[in-house]
Amino acid sequence: MRDSLYIALDFSSKDLALQFLDEHQLDRVPVKVGMQLFYREGPSLIKELKQRGHSIFLDLKLHDIPNTVYAAMKSLGKLEVDMVNVHAAGGVEMMKAACEGLRDGAEGKAPKLLAVTQLTSTDSEMLKDELLIDAPIDQVIDSYAMMSKKTGIDGVVCSVHEVKRIKERCGSDFLTLTPGIRLKGDRANDQKRVATPQLAKQQGTNYLVIGRSVTQADNPKEAYNQALKEWEDEYSQTIK
Numbered sequence: 710m711r712d713s714l715y716i717a718l719d720f721s722s723k724d725l726a727l728q729f730l731d732e733h734q735l736d737r738v739p740v741k742v743g744m745q746l747f748y749r750e751g752p753s754l755i756k757e758l759k760q761r762g763h764s765i766f767l768d769l770k771l772h773d774i775p776n777t778v779y780a781a782m783k784s785l786g787k788l789e790v791d792m793v794n795v796h797a798a799g800g801v802e803m804m805k806a807a808c809e810g811l812r813d814g815a816e817g818k819a820p821k822l823l824a825v826t827q828l829t830s831t832d833s834e835m836l837k838d839e840l841l842i843d844a845p846i847d848q849v850i851d852s853y854a855m856m857s858k859k860t861g862i863d864g865v866v867c868s869v870h871e872v873k874r875i876k877e878r879c880g881s882d883f884l885t886l887t888p889g890i891r892l893k894g895d896r897a898n899d900q901k902r903v904a905t906p907q908l909a910k911q912q913g914t915n916y917l918v919i920g921r922s923v924t925q926a927d928n929p930k931e932a933y934n935q936a937l938k939e940w941e942d943e944y945s946q947t948i949k
């Protein structure tokens with residue numbers, strides 16, 4: 710299970726990200742590289758993290774016309790990361806193009822491809838008032854998940870609160886990756902649909918992403934191990 714708890718490396722440079730991992734002895738933990746770090750450091754960072762033995766979720770959330778997404782995914786396919794993603798809001802043709810691009814670009818096994826349903830920083834009010842989507846948020850998320858599944862995508866990014874419903878509708882082997890994870894008592898910050906690792910486990914999600922609850926903790930390793938312990942329940946395999 711420790712392979713499924715990703716730390717969000719939201720740092721401004723490779724040096725800071727690697728210093729964080731080294732200082733807190735977070736050797737070989739799964740990591741999520743997002744836009745902030747990848748736009749600055751590019752593929753060389755991915756290469757270095759792979760050499761250090763980290764599983765990598767490259768969280769770039771592609772959202773563009775199908776032709777552009779096809780070409781971008783073809784490039785990402787060559788990086789040999791474990792997972793990449795797109796926004797489901799890009800639609801069916803775009804998601805199909807993403808699947809194809811990734812397959813065409815990958816030299817060996819293609820990374821898993823996930824679709825973001827609604828960002829965990831979105832709530833019902835924002836959906837209605839800013840995005841002018843009148844359907845209830847749960848209905849929108851379920852519908853985006855079912856649409857994603859039809860395109861051949863492996864799973865979705867959603868909050869813990871939607872996992873059970875998505876699995877009922879799309880099947881238990883349709884993957885869910887859930888950010889918005891907070892240890893008990895931590896601030897939600899800009900996140901709206903948050904949950905603890907314990908609830909994530911109860912709801913049956915496949916992967917967790919945890920950022921600030923670990924990276925900004927007084928003792929990041931202790932915080933990571935606490936999340937891992939809640940997530941793994943009785944096994945509690947901590948990183949020594």
Ligand SMILES: O=c1ccn([C@@H]2O[C@H](COP(=O)(O)O)[C@@H](O)[C@H]2O)c(=O)[nH]1
Pocket residue numbers: 717719743768825827828829830866867888889890900918919920921922
């Ligand atoms: O819906 C989404 C999709 C991606 N994220 C990313 O996950 C981390 C969460 O960081 P925290 O510090 O734990 O809030 C961050 O990198 C986001 O870009 C998300 O939060 N929600």
